[in-house]
Amino acid sequence: MARTPRKRTSTATPEPITRQAIVVIHGQGEQRPMGTIRDFVQALWQDNPQLDTPGEAYPRPRPIWIVPDDKSGLYELQRITTPEHNGRRTDFFELYYADLLNATPLRNLWRWIRRLLWIDPAYVPRHMRWPWAVFWFLTVIAITSALGAVLALPQVFDTNWYDHFVSPAAQRGHWISLVGLALILLPKFIRPLARLKALPRPLLVFVIAMGFLDSFGWNGHVANLMLLGWLAYLAGTLLLPYFGDAASYLSAQTETVQSRQGVRNRGLALLKALHDDPEYDRVVVIAHSLGSVLAYDLLHILWREVGPTKDNPPGPEAVAAFAALDDFVAAGPDDDWVPVRVEAYQKLQWQLFDALRRQKGEPGSSEGSGWKISDLVTLGSPLSSAEFLITDGHADFSRMKTERVLPTAPPQPYDDTRGSIYPDAQKGPSSHHAAVFSAVRWTNLYDRSESPLFLLGDAISGPLSGADRFGPGIKDEKVEITWGRLGWRLFTHNFYWTDTAPDGKPPADHITTLRNAVGFERPSP
Structure with missing residues (x-):
């Protein structure tokens, strides 16, 4: 302008x-x-x-x-x-x-994650070493879990999960999961139970997950699939929406130049408009x-x-x-x-x-x-x-x-x-x-x-x-x-x-x- x-x-x-x-x-x-x-x-x-x-x-x-x-x-x-x-x-x-x-794009996020994973450890500031180490740990867990899920597919498909799910041994887990689900849903629809909303939502989700595992006899393959699903949920709700923005703005790559330029153009337009306005x-x-x-x-x-x-x-x-x-x-x-x-x-x-x-x-x-x-x-x-x-x-x-x-x-x-x-x-x-x-x-x-x-x-x-x-x-x-x-x-x-x-x-x-x-x-x- x-x-x-x-x-x-x-x-x-x-x-x-x-x-x-x-x-x-x-x-x-x-x-x-x-x-x-x-x-x-x-x-x-x-x-x-x-x-x-x-x-x-x-x-x-x-x-x-x-x-x-x-x-x-x-x-x-x-x-x-x-x-x-x-x-x-x-x-x-x-x-x-x-x-x-x-x-x-997922490839922008993956490129940024790859850069953070393979950066020279000498470049990592002292205050970021613990988060960086945990980032590496979670990456290893995700790869191991995915590999385990793939290798277990034949056994998973050969198991009669329905008969186990309706068996008397699974009833306790069903009740645990239903109680956790009820504590989440009932306060939403029944006003006298509104006080139950104070219960921590993550705790209730954890109760439901434990009940689900108990229903399947604490099967390791089921536990691994639940872990993989949890990691995928975190990636979709936290990693991509939050760190995806950082990947698009902080890294100057062919795919990110246009978005970076658009963000800066919008910001400059606002600041210039305020700067040129004699009222301010x-x-x-x-x-x-x-x-x-x-x-x-x-x-x-x-x-x-x-x-x-x-x-x-x-x-x-x-x-x-x-x-x-x-x-x-x-x-x-x-x-x-x-x-x-x-x-x-x-x-x-x-x-x-x-x-x-x-x-x-x-x-x-x-x-x-x-x-x-x-x-x-x-x-x-x-x-x-x-x-x-x-x-x-x-x-x-x-x-x-x-x-x-x-x-x-x-x-x-x-x-x-x-x-x-x-x-x-x-x-x-x-x-x-x-x-x-x-x-x-x-x-x-x-x-x-x-x-x-x-x-x-x-x-x-x-x-x-x-x-x-x-x-x-x-x-x-x-x-x-x-x-x-x-x-x-x-x-x-x-x-x-x-x-x-x-x-x-x-x-x-x-x-x-x-x-x-x-x-x-x-x-x-």
Whole structure:
């Protein structure tokens, strides 16, 4: 989409942020349009006590308006708008892309699985070794089970299963299975039994399976076929819908180029529409899981196309803010990025963003406008395993960062004497194409457990900050999410935006951390 030529002007007069857009990018899986964004609106706006003014009563949940969205390009999506609050109005948008990855060919998934299985063990990060080992174990189990089922086919077909199934010895197993099935179905149709819905569904399915095995006298061939069926069920309901999306987006192969291009085109169309809309002063991107990889790519591409590079050089105030940022980075050692220094770095990023977003433009000139995206907030990001999932090991990952193929925070220096900006002979000081995280604050929430039981917490997530990752200027926030009355820590990957605190209690710590990262009403410098 071509940008309207504008004349760049700049002013030192403080300009408050009066309208902002928050873009939510969902993760992998069979997501429904608008299935995720409503929970973010509730957490960040409707139930957010940080926005309350002392002495004033606010309704819970706060009111919202849902109106047609003409920027996403999908009629299935709606824009969620808040009333003006403390001089600022907010619009929520969802970047939906699950439909573009829905037709994942099995060969794409198999190619990705094969790559993960045969990757050099030296390339596997320490935190991924247990999941990788379990992945190998399940693969061996599936192959062994399938081989056993094939070899047992003659004996299976020669057995009179019907006579055994109706024999008195099978009655006990029948009753066990029927009881388990009744506990699942009866609460659905008989209202007085609705309390039985609290029984764990996996436990009841396990009871039915045990009863079925008992009906057949705990025959090994039947048990093996049930195991094979269970593995096939997991492959169809988990592996293909969830990891199939990752296979389509993370691996650049002949079969995946078109789907990757379609996803990025849709995302860029939305971000450009928001960037070019003069109504918006600020844009925040919140991305979960695979969506964080997409958000990372989109910001890099968008910076090259509309950011303050030599095709749209920054004004004097922005150049000064760039210089202050580069001086700050150069002043301290690379291995001394303590939390206080990261906070100071993000304040300078906020000042640079503010200088860029105030570069207004007018139609008819040869220059473009400034930059409007202030924050990237990633939740449960697989980028923590980039050297394992995206590149071929740590050496390849380091090379791609040095070559500015993968942007970092702070950005890789232009050369030995210059940082994120360099002098252009014709257009003056400009930022290089991978300096997007000079102006965009990156906050990453993760809930990785150090326990070998990788199902505790969120094994997909992890820290992104550090010279050996995506740069020390990222603000990593380690959270510990618990859910349920017993405070479960099992697979918390989808709970980053859900307040799991009991009713009447203060918000859960991870919700407060998310709200602080977004900075819903963060003032202008």
